[in-house]
Amino acid sequence: MSRPHAAAIIEDAFNEQVERLLRGRGWGNRVVTHIGYGTSTYVRVFARIVLGRRGEAGPPERQDATGALVPRRYDRGWRVFVTAPAAGVPVVVTIGDREVYGRSDRGGYIDVVAHDHGLGPGWQQVVVAAQGTDPVPADIFVVGDDVTFGIVSDIDDTVITTMLPRPMIAAWNTFVRSGKSRRAVAGMAPMYRRLLAAHRGAPIVYLSTGAWNTTPTLTRFLVEAGYPLGPFLMTDWGATNTGWFRSGQEHKRSALHRLARDFPHITWLLVGDDGQHDPQIYAEFAEARPDRVGAVCIRQLTPTEQVLSHPMGRAEGPHRGWASRTAPTFLAPDGDGLLRMLDEAGMVGEPVAADEQPSRPPVT
Structure with a gap:
């Protein structure tokens, strides 16, 4: 299409106004990571950048039996939807000694593919940092070349x-x-x-x-x-x-x-x-x-x-x-x-x- 659908234009305008209002009240970027996957040649990293109060931490996390990070508590359903996406935020994904750069999309989402990562098979971790945030770990499951x-x-x-x-x-x-x-x-x-x-x-x-x-x-x-x-x-x-x-x-x-x-x-x-x-x-x-x-x-x-x-x-x-x-x-x-x-x-x-x-x- 030559231009976005009217629905996307309306939603983007609304999100822009909300983001401007919240940032004016001192809110900043916050990183929410999700489990990604990969092979010996690449990894796919998922995350989202949302707005939160300064100093506000996400849900406390613990490790499950595999080592993956799991929230310690449940949020009431509506709470997870009351979020304000942060669009166009620069992001750095650190994989070992390597850094890969990206930017959040119109919904605040990050979907970064990085090659030559050097990670072995099984559960691994990378680190995601957005502008103005501390680094946040993201779980990755790397599939070995012999898996069929x-x-x-x-x-x-x-x-x-x-x-x-x-x-x-x-x-x-x-x-x-x-x-x-x-x-x-x-x-x-x-x-x-x-x-x-x-x-x-x-x-x-x-x-x-x-x-x-x-x-x-x-x-x-x-x-x-x-x-x-x-x-x-x-x-x-x-x-x-x-x-x-x-x-x-x-x-x-x-x-x-x-x-x-x-x-x-x-x-x-x-x-x-x-x-x-x-x-x-x-x-x-x-x-x-x-x-x-x-x-x-x-x-x-x-x-x-x-x-x-x-x-x-x-x-x-x-x-x-x-x-x-x-x-x-x-x-x-x-x-x-x-x-x-x-x-x-x-x-x-x-x-x-x-x-x-x-x-x-x-x-x-």
Whole structure:
């Protein structure tokens, strides 16, 4: 397009006024980092620059069993959305002795790719610093060159269940519930741990249409529910340069294809649910890149969950017309059933010894 959509122009003007007002009151830049990923040749670093009161610290953090940083407490849902992005802020990402420079986008987001980083496989850390801030560590999971297996997992109704009509889930989780009130889907965490235990150094990537703002709360929830940690690929809710709202389906499609390009030697296990568009998106991806998909696992929602997921009804049955013709597709109501089917198909493998699993060095 020759110029941004009116929605983006309006949003940018509003954010500019808010930023001017808050900076006039003494607010400054604050860095929020997210888990990134990489290979032996590059790393992809995620962060966001928002405005905060001078001297205001972010949520206290601790290390989980892998060494990754996890928020110590839950924020009430609406709190994570009451943020003011800082656009166009210079950023320095320090990787060992090397510095890489970037700048926050119109939403305050940082997505920096750095090559020749010198980091080994497993959990690593880089440091992100914005203009006027102290350096903040950012976790990175580096995938070794010998890794050929990985998991891509949806979040809502796949690893977390809410039992609410789909149109209400975002608003309820955003403005009312705390992360601690959500429930884990039975058997999914043990399934992921078992699969990763059988594939040394394999990544798990959480792909969702949810907002980046919720990532710290989701991270803590997943750790406390026993899920392995991994990078999140989320979205920025709101206006874009092409329309009033961004497409969640297109976000998932483009993210899957980028993962295929970023990890050309990995065959993915795609995990989602049959409540919305995961089956169709995964089937399309498997058709387009049959050598990049080992299997598709779909968690079947209960009849009650199906009604809540589609309060206006659906045109066709939940399992018609989307099964991949190039990748095995397994359907079960929980992780226990999916793991059993994968095991019967010989797709699980034997666990790797604990001392052979990659671990991250202590935080300094």
